[in-house]
Amino acid sequence: MSSRTAAFLFPPSAAIVWYGIIWIGHLSPTVLPPPHLVVALMAQEWQSLLWNTYVTLTTAVIGYFFANVVAISMAVAFLYSDALKSLATPWVVVLKNLPIISVASLLIISFGDSPVPRILVVILICFHPILANLIKGFEQVDPNLIARFQTLHASRFQLFRYVLWPNALPYYAAAHEVAFTSSIVAAVLAEFFFSRQGLGFMLTQAMNDYRGDRLWATNIIIAILSAAALGLSILAERVLIPWQPKGNKSLGKAGS
Amino acid sequence: MPAVSTTGVDSIGLRTASPPAVKVSSVSKSFADSLVIDGINLTVEKGEFIALIGASGCGKTTLLRMCSGLEQPSSGSIEVFGKPPAAATSAHEIGVAFQRPALVPSRTALENVRLTLKITGSDDAMNPLALLTHFGLAEALNRYPHELSGGMQQRVNIACALVHQPALLLLDEPFGALDEITRERLVDWLAGILRESSRTTLLVTHSVEEAVTLSTRVFVMSHRPGRIAAEIKVPLPAIRDFEVRQSEQFLDLVRSARDALHAAIPD
Numbered sequence: 001m002s003s004r005t006a007a008f009l010f011p012p013s014a015a016i017v018w019y020g021i022i023w024i025g026h027l028s029p030t031v032l033p034p035p036h037l038v039v040a041l042m043a044q045e046w047q048s049l050l051w052n053t054y055v056t057l058t059t060a061v062i063g064y065f066f067a068n069v070v071a072i073s074m075a076v077a078f079l080y081s082d083a084l085k086s087l088a089t090p091w092v093v094v095l096k097n098l099p100i101i102s103v104a105s106l107l108i109i110s111f112g113d114s115p116v117p118r119i120l121v122v123i124l125i126c127f128h129p130i131l132a133n134l135i136k137g138f139e140q141v142d143p144n145l146i147a148r149f150q151t152l153h154a155s156r157f158q159l160f161r162y163v164l165w166p167n168a169l170p171y172y173a174a175a176h177e178v179a180f181t182s183s184i185v186a187a188v189l190a191e192f193f194f195s196r197q198g199l200g201f202m203l204t205q206a207m208n209d210y211r212g213d214r215l216w217a218t219n220i221i222i223a224i225l226s227a228a229a230l231g232l233s234i235l236a237e238r239v240l241i242p243w244q245p246k247g248n249k250s251l252g253k254a255g256s
Numbered sequence: 257m258p259a260v261s262t263t264g265v266d267s268i269g270l271r272t273a274s275p276p277a278v279k280v281s282s283v284s285k286s287f288a289d290s291l292v293i294d295g296i297n298l299t300v301e302k303g304e305f306i307a308l309i310g311a312s313g314c315g316k317t318t319l320l321r322m323c324s325g326l327e328q329p330s331s332g333s334i335e336v337f338g339k340p341p342a343a344a345t346s347a348h349e350i351g352v353a354f355q356r357p358a359l360v361p362s363r364t365a366l367e368n369v370r371l372t373l374k375i376t377g378s379d380d381a382m383n384p385l386a387l388l389t390h391f392g393l394a395e396a397l398n399r400y401p402h403e404l405s406g407g408m409q410q411r412v413n414i415a416c417a418l419v420h421q422p423a424l425l426l427l428d429e430p431f432g433a434l435d436e437i438t439r440e441r442l443v444d445w446l447a448g449i450l451r452e453s454s455r456t457t458l459l460v461t462h463s464v465e466e467a468v469t470l471s472t473r474v475f476v477m478s479h480r481p482g483r484i485a486a487e488i489k490v491p492l493p494a495i496r497d498f499e500v501r502q503s504e505q506f507l508d509l510v511r512s513a514r515d516a517l518h519a520a521i522p523d
Contacts, residue, residue, distance in 0.1 A: 144358035148416070151324045151426075152375045153346040162371055166362035243362045243400040 033213040038220065041213040048202075053221055055198040059115060060187035060225075063122020064180060071127045075134035079164070080156075096128045100189065108194040118190035118198075125186035126179045133175035137168025170241050176233035184225045275338030277302045277424055277456035278323055283332035284481075285318055292318055294481035295332070302423075305450065305457045307467035307474045309513065311521050315482030316460045320428050323458065324352050336424060344424070348376040351422035355429040357413035359401040365412045366397040369419050376420040387415050391449075407438040414446070425450075425457040431466065443469055451494055464513045468506065469496055474513050478520040485520035488513050 015035045021027070022034055029037060042049060074092075078085035095103075103124060107117035141164055149159050191200025199218050206214035237244070280298040284291065293315040300306050308316045321327040322334055325341035336344035344350050359368045369384035388397055391411045401409055410430055417425060430446075431439040443466050450457060450470075461467055467474045468490055476486040490509055492500060500506055 142356075142358060144354045144356055145360065147321075147326050148352055148354065148358040149375065150326060151345050151350055151352045152372060152420070153348060154375045158375055162360060162375070166360060169362065241362075243402070 030210065030212060033216055037213050038216045042217045042220075045214070045217070049217065049221060052197060052199050052202050052218075053225070056184070056187045056191060056200065057225065059118045059190065059198065060122055060183040062115075063119040063187065064126055064183040066119065067123045067126035067179065067183070068130060070123060071130035071134060074127075074131055075138065075168075076160075078135060079138050079160075092128070092131070095124060100125060100186075101193070104190060104193050113194060113196070118187065118195065121190035122183050122186040125189075126183050129179045129182070130172070130175045133171040134168050137171030138164050140171075141167045170237075170244050173233070173237040173241055176236065177230060180229045180233045181226050184222065184229055188222055274302075275335065276300060277304070277337060278458065279335040279338075280319070280323070281333050281335075283319075283322065283329040283334060285315065285322065285327070286330045291481040293329075294483050296482065296484055298475065298484060300456060300458060302456050303454045304473060305459070305471045307459045307461060307471035308477060309461055309464060309467050309474060309517060310477030310482065311479050311517075312462065314477045314479045314521075316477050317428055319477075319482070320426050320458065320460050323424075324350055324426050348378060348420055349423045350426060351417035351420065351424070352426045353410075353414050353417040353428065353430045355432045357401070357406075357409040359409060359412060359416070361401055364398045364400055365393060365404065365408075368401070368412055369415050372416045372419050378420040381420045382418070384415070384419055387419055388412070391415055392445075405438075406434050407442060410434065410442065411445075414449075418449075423456060425455050427457065427459040429460055429462065432462070439463075439466075446470065447496060464510055464517065465501075468492075468509045468513060469501060476513065476516040476520050479522070486516035488516065 018032075018035050022032055025032075074088065078088070100121065104117070104121050107120050111117040111120070145163055146159065149163055154162070187198070188200040188203070191198035192203055193200075195201045199222055202218045203215065206212075206218060276299050278298070278300040280296055283293060283296045285293040296319065308319065310316045318327060322329055323336060323341055325345045334341055337349060339347075341350070359365075360371060363371060366384060366388060369388060373381055373384060385397070388394070391414075393408060393411060393415075396404055396408055396412075401412070404412065410433075414427075414430060417427075431442050434442065447470055457470075459467070459470060471490055474488040474490060475484050476488070477483065478485040488509065492506060492509070496506070
């Protein structure tokens, strides 16, 4: 079966499993609302859901943009300065390994109720997979190719433009599969802790109100956004990197 | 191939010796206290085709890399057309092909050759399209390197080494990674390509037949540290077709090169 068919089969099978669990466990709608009630709520509250989706997406996209800027700048700087790489490594390691919840609490104290701490949370979560993959892409260049370009007296800029950057591109594209999806999760997480709008805020409200249907509706939207982010990343990879050997799509995964 | 004179006439009419293509003067090279090359002297005149043979790890690749400016000798000096190798590379006088094809994976065969021209900025160079067609790659122009067979990749690689018309071509076991039949065909093909030009070529190989088929002189290197153990002149006709390669003279040359190689490498 093709992965496309499997993807199309997923929503109906999820609904069947969902109904099945309610039927087997004799669960009341307050414990687990059935799909048709959740869909009804989505139809009823679509304006509020759409607005909050817009808020979350904005945070995710802005944060993701800056995560890319930070990661690309760092990777290129590290490529040309070993000293900078050594100096920055402890920072990167600490930032990457701090529990994001504790960092988030520090950020809200410093920045208050503004979009800044939420965007910073997205940057903190997303920059590392991009940085790690770019560094790997620069390191995995064929040394013979660099040697050949040196015998042609290529400038540093030519070497970067024609050899290093194209070599890192598949790794960069593979990073988006991880990092772009994470940006949605990161934005929701940030809103969950400190926000008066966005899907994360909707989750906290629905929890406080014991509104299972609204909770489920929000979660479905988050799942759709994450899946769309993944799909977009894979599509961009196919379009932008036509020279990638087939069946070697995950070549650039350096992990997060 | 026209006879190449090593003397020229300068602007005031005096006969002056023009510098040889490559002059290696008592060059030694060590890596971390291990002596790889020990006092090599070698002169390659313009238009010559030199083959360097020796066992794996005898330093022949290192010698080639020093000629292209990628490595520096620990002592002694190397001159390419009377200049340090780095000056020869900045004048785009050197073309290099390594054992493993060094192609940009994100560019097609044609784009790879064009990129070489772009970097060297050569105006008088060959037309990449015509060159690749001449190399039998007309069908493969727009394929990416990973879509080409090993033999095709190596032909593109050699096209990249030739397209900017370097006066010196350095080939480091260009057929070493290929299967027997592909290698034999490519040796014939390369012999044909290079016969048409008066380019100086330095070929590193471990195949004695390949060396005798292609070169005008064969240098045999000893093992650890690398020294020139023997020099064999190859006075064969320029076109070395199947008939020439079955001749007694060819087989004698191969035999003496092989004997020299065995003598150079202790058991």
